Amino acid sequence: MISHTEENYLKALFAITWQKGSASVNEISKHLDIKMPTVNSMMKRLAEKGLVKYESYKPLRLTEAGKKQAALIIRKHRLTEMYLVEKMGFGWADVHAIAEQIEHIQSEAFFQKMDEQLGFPTVDPHGSPIPDSEGNFVPNSYLPLTSCEPGDTVQFMAVQSSSEDLLRFLSSKKLSLGTKMDVLAIEKFDHSVSIRYGKQETLTLSCLVAQNLLVKPS
Amino acid sequence: MISHTEENYLKALFAITWQKGSASVNEISKHLDIKMPTVNSMMKRLAEKGLVKYESYKPLRLTEAGKKQAALIIRKHRLTEMYLVEKMGFGWADVHAIAEQIEHIQSEAFFQKMDEQLGFPTVDPHGSPIPDSEGNFVPNSYLPLTSCEPGDTVQFMAVQSSSEDLLRFLSSKKLSLGTKMDVLAIEKFDHSVSIRYGKQETLTLSCLVAQNLLVKPS
DNA sequence: CTTAGATGTTAGAACGTACTAATTCGTTTC
DNA sequence: GAAACGAATTAGTACGTTCTAACATCTAAG
Numbered sequence: 001m002i003s004h005t006e007e008n009y010l011k012a013l014f015a016i017t018w019q020k021g022s023a024s025v026n027e028i029s030k031h032l033d034i035k036m037p038t039v040n041s042m043m044k045r046l047a048e049k050g051l052v053k054y055e056s057y058k059p060l061r062l063t064e065a066g067k068k069q070a071a072l073i074i075r076k077h078r079l080t081e082m083y084l085v086e087k088m089g090f091g092w093a094d095v096h097a098i099a100e101q102i103e104h105i106q107s108e109a110f111f112q113k114m115d116e117q118l119g120f121p122t123v124d125p126h127g128s129p130i131p132d133s134e135g136n137f138v139p140n141s142y143l144p145l146t147s148c149e150p151g152d153t154v155q156f157m158a159v160q161s162s163s164e165d166l167l168r169f170l171s172s173k174k175l176s177l178g179t180k181m182d183v184l185a186i187e188k189f190d191h192s193v194s195i196r197y198g199k200q201e202t203l204t205l206s207c208l209v210a211q212n213l214l215v216k217p218s
Numbered sequence: 219m220i221s222h223t224e225e226n227y228l229k230a231l232f233a234i235t236w237q238k239g240s241a242s243v244n245e246i247s248k249h250l251d252i253k254m255p256t257v258n259s260m261m262k263r264l265a266e267k268g269l270v271k272y273e274s275y276k277p278l279r280l281t282e283a284g285k286k287q288a289a290l291i292i293r294k295h296r297l298t299e300m301y302l303v304e305k306m307g308f309g310w311a312d313v314h315a316i317a318e319q320i321e322h323i324q325s326e327a328f329f330q331k332m333d334e335q336l337g338f339p340t341v342d343p344h345g346s347p348i349p350d351s352e353g354n355f356v357p358n359s360y361l362p363l364t365s366c367e368p369g370d371t372v373q374f375m376a377v378q379s380s381s382e383d384l385l386r387f388l389s390s391k392k393l394s395l396g397t398k399m400d401v402l403a404i405e406k407f408d409h410s411v412s413i414r415y416g417k418q419e420t421l422t423l424s425c426l427v428a429q430n431l432l433v434k435p436s
Numbered sequence: 437c438t439t440a441g442a443t444g445t446t447a448g449a450a451c452g453t454a455c456t457a458a459t460t461c462g463t464t465t466c
Numbered sequence: 467g468a469a470a471c472g473a474a475t476t477a478g479t480a481c482g483t484t485c486t487a488a489c490a491t492c493t494a495a496g
Contacts, residue, residue, distance in 0.1 A: 003483095005483065026443060035486085057443085057444060088328075089335075094327065098323065107319070110306075113308065114306075221453095244473060255476080275462070
């Protein structure tokens with residue numbers, strides 16, 4: 001059996017591998033705010049359980065079994081976020097901490113009911129894909145707003161980071177998923193991006209914000 | 219702060235005190251299926267935290283703070299059960315194990331939303347009262363079916379025990395909360411109770427079952 | 437090629453939660 | 467009132483998860 005704690009390590013390992021291609025003890029340590037020796041020994045434990053490939057001083061990798069486990073946890077997390085937003089009326093900035101806890105609930109039936117009632121969603125409230133019940137992941141292929149050209153018309157499809165502050169900022173500017181926007185300008189100087197959207201609002205987004213908005217051509 | 223584990227001990231202590239008037243190390247040990255020495259040391263720990271009054275070889279008691287904590291956990295448990303039945307479509311026999319886990323979620327907002335969406339219910343799916351958000355308990359005053367007389371007409375208001383087997387049995391007989399029933403006979407021999415209800419179904423309930431059906435005069 | 441600094445690992449300790457074995461206390465019965 | 471039995475407690479152990487301190491390895495800069 002796999003503990004609550006072990007699940008968090010798997011999830012971190014999966015997320016870091018996803019973003020950066022590989023994962024190190026140091027990165028997991030920072031990601032979970034847990035000291036390196038603790039992470040190190042946990043990696044060995046997960047290796048014993050056949051979920052992680054561990055070799056001294058080498059990058060960490062998940063085994064296939066580990067990947068599946070991790071994807072299933074992420075599935076539960078994202079289904080929960082979707083449920084909290086769609087069925088319970090939470091805002092997209094307020095669901096992460098709750099979902100972090102509920103994802104560890106041990107009950108297939110519980111998550112199955114969520115899935116049914118939501119109509120088997122494929123993305124969560126932040127636009128991230130929800131793995132299927134086998135742990136298969138269909139990554140989306142959206143591009144950051146910073147990679148657009150002036151004149152492009154695009155649709156806001158997902159956020160890269162689910163930072164609470166970013167989400168609150170976007171809400172306050174009425175920028176929600178699905179919003180169509182025209183790219184007016186991209187400043188050479190600071191890479192900030194000016195857009196027009198909705199009822200002709202125009203807005204200039206810092207590079208950091210724009211990097212976190214994933215869009216598709218519209 | 220109070221851990222998941224500590225919450226379970228408080229809840230057990232509260233439940234046993236509720237039923238039997240007082241609680242002993244031995245009773246908690248059986249209730250939680252945890253050995254006595256473990257219970258003993260936990261009781262000391264909870265005493266240090268001001269939640270339990272502990273004196274060697276004396277019955278255990280909750281302090282006022284402990285009672286409130288316990289009632290608030292029970293509140294979360296029962297709200298959750300109600301939510302699972304009313305909003306997610308679970309049967310009343312299937313919610314206990316899930317609620318046991320969800321009751322430990324740390325988020326006021328989460329349980330508040332449940333409460334709102336349920337319209338501030340005062341009883342759970344088994345007819346047990348839900349403490350208010352201050353931890354105040356309004357006990358119901360229903361009587362077991364065994365205390366009725368032949369000729370009485372009563373309404374089924376709550377179950378005493380939430381045993382999964384009992385609940386499944388009642389479901390299979392279409393006996394749900396709110397059902398009105400006529401008491402036809404009570405056998406002197408084995409204290410079994412015969413009732414008529416619904417579309418003129420008649421049924422004889424063993425003493426053990428009848429003891430667990432709480433009713434009020436109708 | 438050597439070395440400084442970052443990263444990884446080992447060793448040892450602490451705390452929470454559980455256990456078994458052994459001992460003490462309290463009560464009931466002769 | 468002493469024996470016997472169940473309940474409670476103490477002592478010592480184990481395991482999961484965390485830490486700090488010390489040591490080892492890797493890598494990038496000179």
